[in-house]
Amino acid sequence: MRRFVRDNSLTLFFLGILLLALVGQALSGWHEYNNQALVQSGAEISLLRYLSSSQFGVDVAENWQSEYLQFFLYIFMTVWLLQRGSPESKSPGRAGEESDQDQHVGRHATGGSPRWAAIGGLRGAVFARSLGLAMGLIFLASWLAQSIAGRVAYNAEQLADYQDPVSWTGYVTSADFWNRTLQNWQSEFLAVASMAAFSIYLRQRGSPESKPVGTSHEATGIEG
Template sequence: MEKKKTFKKRFFYNNSLGIVLFALMILCLIGQFFTGFTTENKELTELGQPSLSFAEYFTSGHFIQATFENWESEFLQMMLYVLLTVSLRQKGSSESKSLTEAEDVDREPKPHPDAPWPVKKGGIYLKIYQHSLSAAFAILFLMSFVLHFYGSFKDENTEKLMKGEPLSRWYDYLSESRFWFESLQNWQSEFLAVFSLVILSIWLREKGSPESKPVDMPNDETP
């Protein structure tokens, strides 16, 4: 029994950051679902339309669009941030690589007993693995982009159907301002958030955080 308790404590300690962030995401997603469900049904009632059930709202354009519109911008932000930090620098920022010294992340990978299997395998497996993080974010971005478009397109046609207007075709909707307004308003906010982290970490500190420089490090020094 004591071993089991120790294992649980160690498991949570070793994975606490991921667990807490995932739990927060789930809680916010649940909150988004119920508040969105209430908002959408309120609007439908005002228009004299029948209310949606939980299952109907879950597959509605309103919920799909709102969810993947945000996921899309997050994955785009992370993909570009991973790629841009390879070659770009910001003097004094904790988010930048050194301006003068070689970084451990730039060295050529060498096979060893504990290395990931693509490193041991080499060849094309290693080439893919070397860029697998940005590739994964790119795939997640594209998936979210498509689902955001689908949800937004479905929501647009649902609104037109209720108004008795002709439905949009997907290739026409792709060039309409509504879809791109939804995307760009999120993209700009994500880039602002990353810009703020990069710039504010030059002068501000958070003791104990890996996202901050040591408290006594000079402002103009890049870690």
């Protein structure tokens, strides 16, 4: 068990703080929801009911979809786009999917290569892009979940104000939906751009996300 924790500590750490953040969000959101209900002379609800509500669902989904969009775009864009001096970028001249020899696929696969890397064909092509595809599919699923939960929450407010509810199509083309969505997207895009640029000139000793402390600012694609 100790070895498992050590070998997977990075993933376990972030899953742990994810759980803590979700618990904190659930409790704070529940209290805020009930506070608003009291102000509006409504009835308080239980924590379990809040967790199954569209309000909680849309708040979680809209954050998840923006995060996975960030990774989806980052994974695919770093294939073709470069940032000189950043460890987050490939070196100038290496833009593109690279050769089979560089990627150890097909006849260039090694003994330790995954089986689908050596197979080639459709399975090999899918496996060669499976990380980006997985991020893209999770983004689409969470975006869909956000749109469905958001519509339910939006229509609840519409009915409370004696206004007509909207269809799913009407909601995903509404200002409310895109206001929620773009608020999250812009922060993710800023974070990625900042990381790519700051890592040119700043260092974090021992981190693979940073160049070694003494490496030139011009060095590209070198990690600590």
